[in-house]
Amino acid sequence: xxxxxxRALLLASALSLTAAPVWAFEAADANAWLTRHDSRVDALxxxxxxxxxxxxxVQFSTGQATGPENIKxxxxxxxxxxxxxxxxxxxxxxEVNEIQRVAVEQSxxxxxxxxxxxxxxxxxxxFPVPLGxxxxxxxxxxxxxxxxxxxxxxxxxxxxxxxxxxxxxRDPRWGRVMEGSGEDPYLGRxxxxxxxxxxxxxxLSDPTxxxxxxxxxxxxxxxxxxxxxxxxxxxxxxxxxVYLPPFKATIDAGVGTFMSAFNSLSGVPTSANxxxxxxxxxxxxxxxxFVVSDWTSIAELIxxxxxLDGKTAxxxxxxxxxxxxxxxxxxxxxxxxxxxxxxxxxRMVDEAVRRVLRTKFALGLFENPYTDETLSAKVQLKPxxxxxxxxxxxxxxxxxxxxxAKPIEGSPLLPLADGxxxxxxxxLADSADDMLGEWACKxxxxxxxxxxxxxxxxxxxxxxxxxxxxxxxxxxxxxxxxVSAAEKADVVVMALGEHRRMSGEAASRTRLDLPGNxxxxxxxxxxxxxxxxxxxxxxxxxxxxxxxxxVASIIHAWHPGVxxxxxxxxxxxxxxxxxxxxxxxxxxxxxxxxxxxNRFKTGRPIGGEDDDQKDSGARYQSRYLDEKNSPLFPFxxxxxxxxxxxxxxxxxxxxxxxxxDLENGAKIKVEATVTNRGSRAGVExxxxxxxxxxxxxxxxxxxLKGFEKFSLQPGESRTVRFEIGKEQLAFWNxxxxxxxxxxxxxxxxxxxxxxxxxAIMTIAN
Numbered sequence: 084x085x086x087x088x089x090r091a092l093l094l095a096s097a098l099s100l101t102a103a104p105v106w107a108f109e110a111a112d113a114n115a116w117l118t119r120h121d122s123r124v125d126a127l128x129x130x131x132x133x134x135x136x137x138x139x140x141v142q143f144s145t146g147q148a149t150g151p152e153n154i155k156x157x158x159x160x161x162x163x164x165x166x167x168x169x170x171x172x173x174x175x176x177x178e179v180n181e182i183q184r185v186a187v188e189q190s191x192x193x194x195x196x197x198x199x200x201x202x203x204x205x206x207x208x209x210f211p212v213p214l215g216x217x218x219x220x221x222x223x224x225x226x227x228x229x230x231x232x233x234x235x236x237x238x239x240x241x242x243x244x245x246x247x248x249x250x251x252x253r254d255p256r257w258g259r260v261m262e263g264s265g266e267d268p269y270l271g272r273x274x275x276x277x278x279x280x281x282x283x284x285x286x287l288s289d290p291t292x293x294x295x296x297x298x299x300x301x302x303x304x305x306x307x308x309x310x311x312x313x314x315x316x317x318x319x320x321x322x323x324x325v326y327l328p329p330f331k332a333t334i335d336a337g338v339g340t341f342m343s344a345f346n347s348l349s350g351v352p353t354s355a356n357x358x359x360x361x362x363x364x365x366x367x368x369x370x371x372x373f374v375v376s377d378w379t380s381i382a383e384l385i386x387x388x389x390x391l392d393g394k395t396a397x398x399x400x401x402x403x404x405x406x407x408x409x410x411x412x413x414x415x416x417x418x419x420x421x422x423x424x425x426x427x428x429x430r431m432v433d434e435a436v437r438r439v440l441r442t443k444f445a446l447g448l449f450e451n452p453y454t455d456e457t458l459s460a461k462v463q464l465k466p467x468x469x470x471x472x473x474x475x476x477x478x479x480x481x482x483x484x485x486x487x488a489k490p491i492e493g494s495p496l497l498p499l500a501d502g503x504x505x506x507x508x509x510x511l512a513d514s515a516d517d518m519l520g521e522w523a524c525k526x527x528x529x530x531x532x533x534x535x536x537x538x539x540x541x542x543x544x545x546x547x548x549x550x551x552x553x554x555x556x557x558x559x560x561x562x563x564x565x566v567s568a569a570e571k572a573d574v575v576v577m578a579l580g581e582h583r584r585m586s587g588e589a590a591s592r593t594r595l596d597l598p599g600n601x602x603x604x605x606x607x608x609x610x611x612x613x614x615x616x617x618x619x620x621x622x623x624x625x626x627x628x629x630x631x632x633x634v635a636s637i638i639h640a641w642h643p644g645v646x647x648x649x650x651x652x653x654x655x656x657x658x659x660x661x662x663x664x665x666x667x668x669x670x671x672x673x674x675x676x677x678x679x680x681n682r683f684k685t686g687r688p689i690g691g692e693d694d695d696q697k698d699s700g701a702r703y704q705s706r707y708l709d710e711k712n713s714p715l716f717p718f719x720x721x722x723x724x725x726x727x728x729x730x731x732x733x734x735x736x737x738x739x740x741x742x743x744d745l746e747n748g749a750k751i752k753v754e755a756t757v758t759n760r761g762s763r764a765g766v767e768x769x770x771x772x773x774x775x776x777x778x779x780x781x782x783x784x785x786x787l788k789g790f791e792k793f794s795l796q797p798g799e800s801r802t803v804r805f806e807i808g809k810e811q812l813a814f815w816n817x818x819x820x821x822x823x824x825x826x827x828x829x830x831x832x833x834x835x836x837x838x839x840x841x842a843i844m845t846i847a848n
Contacts, residue, residue: 114337116287117371120444124437130192131165133429136436137418139168139194142375142409145182162186162196166415168439169243169375169407171199174525176454179240187452194440195448202244202282202293202524203262204228206235208468208645209519209526212586212622213248215479215641217264218663218721220768220792222277228475229281231468233293236524238462240454242446243294245342247278249329250299253679255667256309258590261521261622261642263304265666266679266718268325269787272332279336287339288447290454297333299344299377301359302326306346309676310591314347320780320815322348325681331368339372339442343405345380352387354380355396360404373406373438382411393417398426406435464530469646476643476650478766481663482722483627483637496614496636498657498724499574506547506572507538508565508608509579510554510601511620517554520622520642521587530645534578534618537648541656547572551608554582555599562607569608575615576655577605577634583642586622595626595673602629609633618651624669628715639663657724662766662792664721664835671715674707680718680836681783719770719787719835725761725797729769732832732842739845745823750806753842755832757803759795768792769803770833774841775826779817782826785836803832812846 128136143158161167162185173179179198186196204210210228219225229247236244251271252260264274275297282295302322306313317326330341341364343354353359354376364370381400382393390396397413398421408414421427443449462468485495499505511517515531538546551565552558569575579601584590596602597619609615616636619625620643630637638661643650653659670678685705689712706712732755740751757769771789775782788811791803807830812823826846833839 114334114371116337116445117339117441120441121437123444124440127192127194127440128433128436131436133419133422133432135165135192136432137414138164138166139436139439140407140418140432141167141412141415142169142171142199142407143167143412144171144410145173147410158182159185163189165190165192165194167196168194169197169199171409173198174200174239174241176238176240176456176459180453180456183240183452195443195452197243197294197439197443197446197448198241199243199245200236200241200524201246201522202232202236202241203246203248203522204232204520205472205524205526205644206232206239207463207525207527207530208232208235208472209523209530210472210475211479211641211643212261212520212522213263214261214265214622214667215643215663216475217270217274217666218481218641219475219478220270220664220666220790221478222273224475224478225274226277226281227471229278230284231471233282233284234291235463235468236293237291238454238459241293242448243296243340244282245296245298246282247275247295247333248298249275249333250302250304251326251329252304252667254306254309254677255595255624255670256591256593256676257304257306258311258586258592258623259304259588260667261586264329266668267666267681267787268328270666270790271329275329276332276336279333279338283337283339287445290447290451292446294339294442294446295333296340296342296375297330297338298342299353300330300341300364300374301344301353302348303344303346303353311589312345316349319819323815323821327363334368334370339445341370341372341374343374343376343380345377345383347387352380352384352389354405355384355389355399355403357403365404371438371441373435373442374404375407376400376405376409376411378409379411381405381408381413394421397421401435402427402431406438472644473646473650476646477654477659479641479643479663480651480654480661481639481665481720482661483639483669483716483720484631484634485722486635496574496616497655499616499655501656502545503573504545504547504571505538505542506549506568506575506613507535507578508549508551508568508575509577509604510550510552510556511580512548512550512578514554514582517583517620518642518644518647519583520644521583521590523583526645532646532648534576534648534651537652538576541652551604552600554580554601557600559600559603562604565604566607566611569611569613572613575608575611575613577608577615577617578620579605579617580620580625581622583622593673595624595670597625605630605634616655624667626670626672626715628671631715657763660724660763660765661721662723662768664719664768665716666718668714668718669716671713672710674710675712675714678714681786683781684784713837717835717837719768719833721768721835723765723767725759725763725765727765727767727795727834728758728760729832729834729839730756731840732830734830734842734844737844739847741847742823742825745809745812745846748808750808751828751830751844752804752806753830753832754802754804756800757795758800759797762797764794764796766792766794767834770835771805772831772833772836773807773811774829775812775824775846776829777826778814778824780814782814785831787836805832
């Protein structure tokens with residue numbers, strides 16, 4: 084049990100750069116807590132009527148409840164009659180205690196409610212959006228942010244979060260890319276497990292433990308055309324190799340709940356998909372927690388077209404494996420009748436209720452259903468929480484470009500020198516609300532320190548400011564003031580990008596350039612000839628090809644949370660060096676999308692080992708007429724204020740290893756030495772990639788299989804070592820067996836998915 088969460092935070096912070104290079108996941112017995120109270124669960128189940136059982140499978144948002152024929156009903160009456168098992172979106176210890184007392188003191192069996200909320204990247208202390216947090220490549224740091232979110236949320240009576248979102252996302256048009264960890268299944272596993280550990284802590288019965296929910300199960304991030312809620316069609320091999328592994332990692336870390344998704348998957352909606360919900364989740368993975376639907380996704384089986392009425396939708400969703408119906412109320416309306424008619428066996432209802440009750444017992448809700456109403460004021464926005472928010476933001480920033488900028492000669496523009504007059508221009512320079520990002524939970528713009536505020540404190544009268552335009556504006560009346568400010572300054576910092584609601588749920592885009600007339604403003608300032616830093620605030624990759632050609636220094640800052648300004652000021656002036664690395668590919672143009680690093684090579688590649696820059700110009704090859712195949716910025720990309728040099732990869736002189744040896748636990752030991760060749764200290768993320776050829780099915784051009792994050796002083800070297808074994812080499816082969824095969828194996832240790840040269844060996848029969 085976490086007796087001193089703040090001390091634990093500080094200890095974890097000190098260790099965050101010493102993570103093991105290849106991540107090991109916790110054993111499946113992390114789920115032991117789920118069955119610890121089964122005798123109590125069974126005793127309670129025997130006392131329950133059918134309606135009371137079904138009630139535990141019903142969830143409503145606060146203040147919203149409907150009965151048969153969608154007639155409004157009183158939630159307190161539902162609670163008194165045992166007709167409601169969970170409420171979401173109710174916060175505040177006093178308010179939660181009030182409704183909890185009805186369940187615990189006025190219902191026949193006194194079963195407590197489970198209170199849920201979307202606590203995604205902080206509660207009151209708002210951290211960078213999850214895609215930004217992923218860019219830290221720091222699982223320990225991410226775990227700390229989740230722990231703080233849990234401490235703050237549980238102080239207000241929330242014991243269940245609908246997070247982490249572990250969907251693999253390869254299409255930046257999809258707005259919910261901001262809510263996940265990017266395009267890679269290995270990194271997705273590492274980060275998914277970190278969130279679960281952080282939210283839930285070491286003991287679910289600890290009052291600061293926040294029950295986690297792995298979502299959206301499954302393949303929601305592959306929505307066709309990047310349009311939210313859209314259909315998905317993919318092979319089972321792709322599903323198992325890419326989209327399922329992060330979900331399995333959450334189970335290994337002890338996650339308590341899953342959420343079924345909105346999308347259909349190869350013709351079957353995921354909220355009625357027996358293969359994913361039962362065959363994989365229950366039978367193969369032995370998950371003993373419960374599954375909640377996404378908001379009304381059971382009712383949405385009707386517009387999907389696999390049900391003509393609510394009764395059929397309830398039957399299909401429930402028998403496929405969804406235990407709790409969020410908001411649609413179809414279980415309450417139809418499950419009792421389906422049981423009494425014999426269409427649904429009551430033992431299935433019993434098992435679903437057992438999963439919900441065992442979770443409530445594990446959380447200690449039966450013993451401690453109420454929240455200390457004085458606690459919240461003591462834990463929200465504590466100084467150490469805010470300090471971690473600043474550190475997380477600093478580590479999330481990705482320096483995309485940093486070149487020499489005329490008239491400054493001899494060194495890159497960043498970090499900025501002291502004593503210069505700075506013109507800060509752009510609609511996001513002083514927009515506190517947008518710094519919070521989407522899904523900001525209880526984040527308040529009053530808590531935000533903007534970039535303008537932070538620079539004003541640092542630079543005093545040497546800061547000039549002009550908004551220039553609106554985020555989605557077309558009016559250019561502010562351009563003249565912005566140009567004037569730039570002309571008076573030594574250097575310009577542009578703050579451009581998306582507002583917070585341009586990414587997230589229901590925020591898909593068909594254009595990924597700077598919205599409104601922001602690029603026109605940028606061009607006007609570029610025309611002044613002043614050295615310029617572009618800071619991009621967005622929840623997704625944007626197409627920045629023109630910007631990368633004309634602006635010397637570009638930082639992608641995501642939506643960085645309450646400490647946006649101080650974190651950026653420290654990085655801009657070199658008090659902290661940027662260390663973020665991309666976890667999602669940045670395309671040159673929208674026409675390349677979807678574009679991701681771990682793609683398959685075609686039978687007619689344009690040339691080059693990785694089908695990238697070396698275009699032979701031949702017509703009949705897999706290429707565009709009007710654009711390069713390669714991304715603008717690849718997966719893993721990120722610069723800092725120094726230069727790192729990598730030695731050739733060593734595989735210990737090995738030419739070959741046998742399948743039999745690998746099956747018996749043998750490892751391939753690989754290493755490379757990284758040296759800081761610059762004049763400043765810096766943080767590097769050394770990334771391990773492999774490629775297998777000669778296999779029964781096509782394998783990706785590269786696959787991430789490990790990484791190590793570390794700091795080096797000028798002139799200092801570090802040898803990074805990885806082991807590659809059966810776990811890293813296995814894939815779903817032509818016979819749909821998860822196995823290893825004979826192959827040619829290429830291994831890289833590189834700074835990004837397009838860097839380095841491989842070492843080659845053979846995996847032999």
